[in-house]
Amino acid sequence: MNKIKFRIIEGEKSEINKTQLLKRIYYKINENYISEDKLEELISSISYVKNMLIDERDFNKYNFNIPGFKDIYREYEMIKRENNLLDYDDMLTLTYEILRKSQGLLNKYRNKYKYIQVDEAQDTSKVQHEIVRLLAYPENNLFLVGDEDQSIYSFRGAYPEAILNFEREYKGSKIFLMEQNFRSTKNITMTSNEFIRGNKERYNKNMYTEKEEEIPVTIKFLMNEEEEVKYIIDEIYENKKLKDTAILYRNNLSAIPLVDALSKNGIPFYLRDFKQSFFTHWVVQDITAFINVALNREDIHSFERIYYKMNSYISKKAMEHIKRHYKGQSVFDLLRRCPDLNPYIIKRINSIEECFRILPYKKPKDAIDFLQNQLSYKEYLDNNCEKMGYSIENINLIIASLKIIANNTTSITGFLNRFEELQKLMDDAKFNKDKDAVTLSTIHSAKGLEFENVFMIDLIEGQFPAAGSISDEDENYEKYIEEERRLFYVGMTRAKKQLNLLAVNTKNQERVVCSRFVGEVFSIVNPVDKEEELSSLNSYGFSIGTSVIHKRFGQGIIIDINQETVEINFNIYGIKKLLMRACIEENLLYKI
Numbered sequence: 001m002n003k004i005k006f007r008i009i010e011g012e013k014s015e016i017n018k019t020q021l022l023k024r025i026y027y028k029i030n031e032n033y034i035s036e037d038k039l040e041e042l043i044s045s046i047s048y049v050k051n052m053l054i055d056e057r058d059f060n061k062y063n064f065n066i067p068g069f070k071d072i073y074r075e076y077e078m079i080k081r082e083n084n085l086l087d088y089d090d091m092l093t094l095t096y097e098i099l100r101k102s103q104g105l106l107n108k109y110r111n112k113y114k115y116i117q118v119d120e121a122q123d124t125s126k127v128q129h130e131i132v133r134l135l136a137y138p139e140n141n142l143f144l145v146g147d148e149d150q151s152i153y154s155f156r157g158a159y160p161e162a163i164l165n166f167e168r169e170y171k172g173s174k175i176f177l178m179e180q181n182f183r184s185t186k187n188i189t190m191t192s193n194e195f196i197r198g199n200k201e202r203y204n205k206n207m208y209t210e211k212e213e214e215i216p217v218t219i220k221f222l223m224n225e226e227e228e229v230k231y232i233i234d235e236i237y238e239n240k241k242l243k244d245t246a247i248l249y250r251n252n253l254s255a256i257p258l259v260d261a262l263s264k265n266g267i268p269f270y271l272r273d274f275k276q277s278f279f280t281h282w283v284v285q286d287i288t289a290f291i292n293v294a295l296n297r298e299d300i301h302s303f304e305r306i307y308y309k310m311n312s313y314i315s316k317k318a319m320e321h322i323k324r325h326y327k328g329q330s331v332f333d334l335l336r337r338c339p340d341l342n343p344y345i346i347k348r349i350n351s352i353e354e355c356f357r358i359l360p361y362k363k364p365k366d367a368i369d370f371l372q373n374q375l376s377y378k379e380y381l382d383n384n385c386e387k388m389g390y391s392i393e394n395i396n397l398i399i400a401s402l403k404i405i406a407n408n409t410t411s412i413t414g415f416l417n418r419f420e421e422l423q424k425l426m427d428d429a430k431f432n433k434d435k436d437a438v439t440l441s442t443i444h445s446a447k448g449l450e451f452e453n454v455f456m457i458d459l460i461e462g463q464f465p466a467a468g469s470i471s472d473e474d475e476n477y478e479k480y481i482e483e484e485r486r487l488f489y490v491g492m493t494r495a496k497k498q499l500n501l502l503a504v505n506t507k508n509q510e511r512v513v514c515s516r517f518v519g520e521v522f523s524i525v526n527p528v529d530k531e532e533e534l535s536s537l538n539s540y541g542f543s544i545g546t547s548v549i550h551k552r553f554g555q556g557i558i559i560d561i562n563q564e565t566v567e568i569n570f571n572i573y574g575i576k577k578l579l580m581r582a583c584i585e586e587n588l589l590y591k592i
């Protein structure tokens, strides 16, 4: 038999590295460098295709938000095939292929393993389940342990349906529900149990605990992100149990203002799995380049990064010209000496230089607003983000995080220094793992962990559920929301004694809508008798001016009401007229 030697391309140390290879292919196909977050998305998408056993011909049925995805995928597969390279996902698909083709090998392994046990079955992918199915047949001595309510990796191919369809797929099998919770107080167990019932794709479990009720689940609506951080710090000072406290968030970016505030207050923290990609993100690099040019008009490298991102009408040819003649002078002086410039362009160069002259005198946060508006960087982002495959919501979140750092500094040099300090603080925080320190983590990374005291923060629509690439008109929207609800549930069930859910009214000075999931928990911890609610409604329950949360439309204010209908001005969806009885009977509307 011919032996083929395969090489694995995973990990930084491998001879041929998967990420390097994908970066190269992306560049070849798109003639553009791939950013860190896009690279992550590309890797997940390839994993998804492999793990879900998706045929290339069906790619158009899926929403892969990566320019040239099909061509990148083909090229990646071809290079691996021609060079006998494998990534981790290929190890699964290849195993599956070999076992299907070679009856001899399949029999060998079937005989070798009489009993098969699978843990974390909710995170097991379709191809993994298919391999298990082949190996277990015909005895089917198969035992899966998992919790479909904690399945949070479907974006990279986890396949919880295998648990849900188990009895149908394996005739004569049995399901045992493990309903006793040994971790959390009664308050937390009952609230999270009720909450996850909002999902349909699940076994109907009745989680219970023999622990005491203890502290009720707390929901706080805070004015803004500064108040949110202040609230957490005050609570931590009161409790002082650093090691037993975790602050959990949906989006890695939420860590930035936290780190800023915790470090200033001398509270040690351990940062799980933070991706430094924030600091190297192209938007962050653009903004620092603007500031660098403002501080030093001779900084040609920073200028080259941004000259075409500010509506300057400076051509590539002019840029090449100044690079050729550059000897450490001001880029603006050089620009004015370019040949063939018309008076309009010269006027434009002068006005841009004036903006860069003013910028250092502004407060750091105003400086970011200024470069966005006066130097038209915002317009550049608005016009180009979607074209380049980035969601503008995400880009705005990144800018909002920068503004929070900026807001806590007094000069733009102070801002740049703090920015560097934060990078170092976050880098060093990974060494605090076993120290007496508060844990900061995304919910994804907190899976499997537990803490006495848990804060879930930034619980606002757009962040949780995240503003994904999926619209609410999409047929898969409900599936998407169910996955987000499971993630919320994973966060809630990390808490042993105290669970604090925090939402803000404004972020980056803009009104935001509280997460629908907070609304759902709110109605669980503040139950109302429906009949009583209906009769009080007829009199004074809800009235014009009452602030409400609607499960579907988020936060709003009642502007008109009668016995049958209620008219609400929603922050995001505008004015809607709804049937009062349906809102109450289906638990859709809550006062806040």
Ligand SMILES: Nc1ncnc2c1ncn2[C@@H]1O[C@H](COP(=O)(O)OP(=O)(O)OP(=O)(O)O)[C@@H](O)[C@H]1O
Residues within 6 Å of the ligand: 147, 150, 181, 182, 183, 447, 448, 449, 450, 493
């Ligand atoms: N039979 C038991 N008696 C007492 N305590 C238990 C028992 N089983 C588990 N525990 C405790 O309950 C907590 C949760 O257990 P464990 O982490 O094993 O559960 P899990 O199902 O993996 O949870 P999750 O999937 O939510 O992370 C731990 O603190 C563990 O020590």
